[in-house]
Amino acid sequence: MKPSASRKPRAITGSAQTKRAAQGADRRSQILAAALDEFSLHGFEATRLDDVAKRAHVAKGTIYLYFKDKESLFQELLRAQIGPVIGMLEEVLAGGASVTKPMPLRELAYRVADLFVEQVIGTRRRDIVRLILTEGPRFPKLAEFYYREVVSRGLGAFRARAKRAVSEGELKSDTLVRFPHLIVAPALVSIIWKSMFDKFEPLDVKALMKAQIDILFDKEERS
Amino acid sequence: MKPSASRKPRAITGSAQTKRAAQGADRRSQILAAALDEFSLHGFEATRLDDVAKRAHVAKGTIYLYFKDKESLFQELLRAQIGPVIGMLEEVLAGGASVTKPMPLRELAYRVADLFVEQVIGTRRRDIVRLILTEGPRFPKLAEFYYREVVSRGLGAFRARAKRAVSEGELKSDTLVRFPHLIVAPALVSIIWKSMFDKFEPLDVKALMKAQIDILFDKEERS
Amino acid sequence: MKPSASRKPRAITGSAQTKRAAQGADRRSQILAAALDEFSLHGFEATRLDDVAKRAHVAKGTIYLYFKDKESLFQELLRAQIGPVIGMLEEVLAGGASVTKPMPLRELAYRVADLFVEQVIGTRRRDIVRLILTEGPRFPKLAEFYYREVVSRGLGAFRARAKRAVSEGELKSDTLVRFPHLIVAPALVSIIWKSMFDKFEPLDVKALMKAQIDILFDKEERS
Amino acid sequence: MKPSASRKPRAITGSAQTKRAAQGADRRSQILAAALDEFSLHGFEATRLDDVAKRAHVAKGTIYLYFKDKESLFQELLRAQIGPVIGMLEEVLAGGASVTKPMPLRELAYRVADLFVEQVIGTRRRDIVRLILTEGPRFPKLAEFYYREVVSRGLGAFRARAKRAVSEGELKSDTLVRFPHLIVAPALVSIIWKSMFDKFEPLDVKALMKAQIDILFDKEERS
DNA sequence: CATGAATGAGAGTTCATTCAT
DNA sequence: TATGAATGAACTCTCATTCAT
Known part of the structure; x- marks a missing residue:
């Protein structure tokens, strides 16, 4: 049985109850993490819940304790x-806008670009964005949500x-x-x-972003 | 006759002969057209050949007379x-490069942009490109083919x-x-x-393209 | 078009008409021959009429001009x-039985064995017999026919x-x-x-048959 | 609940627990038994897994929990x-060979014949052997396995x-x-x-076997 | 809460059969 | 007569979902 196998023996203080509670609380995120992996790799349709379960070290049925069905899992993921992306976004934009003498827009653009390179391109979040791009057209609700919460806000603020x-x-x-889209x-x-x-052909994303901003x-500079 | 029974009644002028000929001649393209519709709507995995067949007014088995399997249909599509895109691309790039006094690069960029707006954005080809973008990661062969035949050539020439x-x-x-990518x-x-x-929120693609080129x-102009 | 491709150009005397007639007359046997090949190789269920047609250099539909359906083709084959087997059988048995002073039974047995080795084991007929053995249970009509026409007669005469x-x-x-079965x-x-x-491990059929008869x-002899 | 709904009502004594346990424990053998029935009746190709499932009182998908595919089911069956046949064979042959003053070969032959009549001819195993005979040519692996494990050993020992x-x-x-084949x-x-x-025309198998041995x-005797 | 065996609708694919030519 | 494109029922196999334990 895999799930129990993954429960490493803990210190004596960790009673079965504690263990239970700790795990119970985390099951959801284990599943979400596994789901991200699988959905990123195969897309929505081609992903098998069996594989998600396996990767999460959880039984298939367990997924249904936390998510109504495959689509819910996907959307909630x-x-x-x-x-967090929205959070980051608002923070940066606020930082650039709310003070009386704000930072120059160009400076702001550099920061957003850095943020993007560090927080998105090099991370799992890249896959999230790609999933939204690839599956979006098939999940109108998702596209709408994404437009309302991220796109329109981000572009609007910019x-x-x-x-x-x-x-x-x-x-x-x-x-x-x-055309704030250009950024x-x-x-x-x-x-x-x-x-x-x-x-x-590898791409130097940071340099590309900088080039466009410049x-x-x-004005043009070398990176 | 069952097959014809399931097809909508045609105008009286369409004799059996005509029907046959017309159908026989381009079943393949009927199927390809239907496949484009369905694949665009649902992506590769979620597309059912049943629906492709229905849309093409063809029996499911007929698809297999023209394509080895679902993946072949997709790739051949x-x-x-x-x-044609490659052809167009080469033509334009050739036109801008081979003469002693070639057209200015900016002029060339405008033309490519126009081509894109007219031949891609406003047509079914837009869906094709989107399919390549969304399904590419899951079809390495396709991505490679596309890189070799289109991307590397296009970027190289530019x-x-x-x-x-x-x-x-x-x-x-x-x-x-x-970074020719910026174009x-x-x-x-x-x-x-x-x-x-x-x-x-509708987007004025032509203006967006022009803005980036400018x-x-x-130099900046109004469209 | 394959069929016509297989029609080698003939001498001038062979008019299209003649060709037609000759072929028409033979279509049936072409198909039967091809069917024997395919059924022998794959059995009844696994044989595709497509392959039979191909092997017979005939269009698939043509088969249905000569045989009601796949099963008919099989049974008629x-x-x-x-x-012929019945014929041979009767001939031999008659030869051994009808005269006042008949040939010794042992002699007869040798002859039947030779006949079997020459006319069955080394030929396509072996496949026929195997088909009857393997498919018989699934075609009660066939089993019955075979029992009535071959088995009961043969064993009865013997x-x-x-x-x-x-x-x-x-x-x-x-x-x-x-137990005439023993022969x-x-x-x-x-x-x-x-x-x-x-x-x-190759088997010397002739020697095996002789050993059993002896x-x-x-009485025992070396072959 | 759909699954249980499709099963026939049982006697009141069969509690849900019992049912589960009984079913869970040997779904595999239920399926194997059903498979034997169907394969015997129709051969490999003509057997539909749907029918196997129905006969085993199991859903179609359940078969795939225990067997990779149709061919695996067949081969494992x-x-x-x-x-067991190999086991029996070795036992008998060992019994006849290993002692200093072994049982007479004729005696041994009688025993093997009895074994065959009782353990094969009158049982489901007869169908197994027939399946090997009829499908063997189409499953080279199977034929080889059977030759190596049963035929060559049996003939060799004899x-x-x-x-x-x-x-x-x-x-x-x-x-x-x-020619040990003759036995x-x-x-x-x-x-x-x-x-x-x-x-x-019923056949007295026991007598036939005895006749050949005698x-x-x-030396000849009546049975 | 958690499990995972069981389900069965549904997908891709094959192929005997038909029929307009 | 002969063709072979077209058909669609039937098959194998998959997988989201359920539920007794």
Whole structure:
């Protein structure tokens, strides 16, 4: 029996009860972690709950104690992961916007790019984003949720900030006001490139992001 | 006759002969068209051949007269559609490169953008590209083929052209030499936006493409 | 088109009409021959009419011009092949029985054995017999037909002849009267051995048959 | 509950617990038994797993919990049944060979014949043997396994024993040394006869076996 | 809470049979 | 007569979901 096998013997103080409680509390996250692995690897349809269970060291039926069905597991997984992203996003944008003398937009852009490179591209979150991109069209609810909670907010905040930069002369054109998407474009390219072509031709994501920002801000530098 | 019974009644002018001929001649394309619809809607795994058959007004078994299996159908569909794209691509790039006094790179970029907007974004090909992006990671062969035939060639040609533009002073920085990806980035964003968020907030793809090009070429205009 | 491809150009005298007629007349036997090949190789269920057609250089539909369905083809094939066997059988038995001073039973047995070795074991007919043995239980009609036309007749004739041999002192015991099967037993063993174990350990069928006869007739010789 | 709903109501004494235990414990053998029935009736190809499942009072999918696929089910069925036969065989042969003053070969032959009549001809094992005979040619692995484990061993042991019988004068000729097959021949005939012709003309297998042995040992008796 | 054996609908695939040509 | 594209029922195998334990 795998599940029990994974319960390593603990110190004597860890009673069976404690063990139970600790595990019970964590079952959900074990399952979510395993689900992320499997969904990332195979996508929604091709993922077998059997494999998720195995990876989570849990019986198949256990999944149904925590999630209504496969789709719920999937959606809750993505929502759970989007949360922190929203948090990060708001934090950064707030940092750049709320003070009277805010940091320059360009500086802000660099920070967002760094954040993206460090917190997304190099991590499991990259897979999350890719899952949203690949499965989104098939889960309208998800796409809507994602648009409402992340996309529209993020672009909105950036747009507002860009507007101010224009009026204050930091930006000479209103391109970024009209198309804040341009700041995201290289990020998207990076995610897709990483998962499809990186083995043929590695991509320096950080440099790519910097290049786009520098271009957007009318000046060129080497990284 | 069962088969015909299940087909909708045609106009009286469509004789049995005509019907046969018409059908026999391009069952294959009927099936490919239906497959494109279904695969676009549901992705590879979630697509049922039953539905493809129904949509193509064909029996399930008929599919197997033209394609070895589901995967073959999928791959041949994509390859068949990639072909023309490669052709178009080469034509445009050739047109911009082979003459002694070639067209300016910026001009070339506009043309590629136009091509993209007209031949891809507004057509079924958009779904093809999206399928490649979303299913690519699960079909390594496909990703490799796509990299070899489209991506590396396209980027390579563009890179070469950009190098020349730099040496001739048309481009002031070598950013585009290092990251020709930037010319593609807004196209990618467009494809993904169209299929996920366009109903919430329509995107003017043409303007987006133009904006990026203008930025890349150091000058801003209104569309 | 395969069928026509297989029609080698003939001398000028062979008009299309002649060709047609000749082929038409033979289609049936072409199909039967091909069917024998395929059924022998794969058994009834596992044989595909497609392969039969291909082997016969005939379109699939053509088979249905000559045979009602797969089962008919199978049954008619076997019946067609049993015919000659019955003929041979009757001839030999008649030769041994009808004259006033008939040939000794042992002599007769040798002849039957030779016939078997030459006409069955070494030929396609071996496969026919094996097909009857292997598919018989699933085609009661066939088993019955085979019993009535071949088995009961053959054993009956042999039994009658053996009875006479006993009364005339040629045979000392009535074993062969009670169990004429014993004369057939080594033949059966041979057929099965040939198709299953011969590649591991070849069997000298002729010698085996002779050994059994010699034993049955109370005397032993080397072959 | 669907699953249990589809099972026939049992006697009141059969508690749910009992049911589960009984079923859980030997689902495998239920399936094997059902498989034997169906394969015997229709052969490998023509057998539908649906029918096996129905006969085993089990859902179709359950079969796949215990067997990889149809072929595995088939092979494991046969191997499982061959095991005991090998055991019996070795026992008998050992009993006849290992002592200083062994039992006469003829006696041994009688015993083997009895064993065959009681343990094979009158039981399900007869069908097993028939399956091996009929499907063997299409499952080379099976034929090889059967040859190696049963046929070559059985014939080898018998041959060795016969050689000794010759040197000790029990047998006057070396026929059985050269063709131990002859001792098996009537058994084969019996199996085939039983499954094809017994309803037209019953065969006294025991007497047939005895007759052949008596003939082989040069002396005739009535059964 | 947790299990995992059991379920059965549903998917891809095959192939005997038909029929317009 | 002959063709072979087309059909669709039937098959094997998978896997999300349930539930007795």
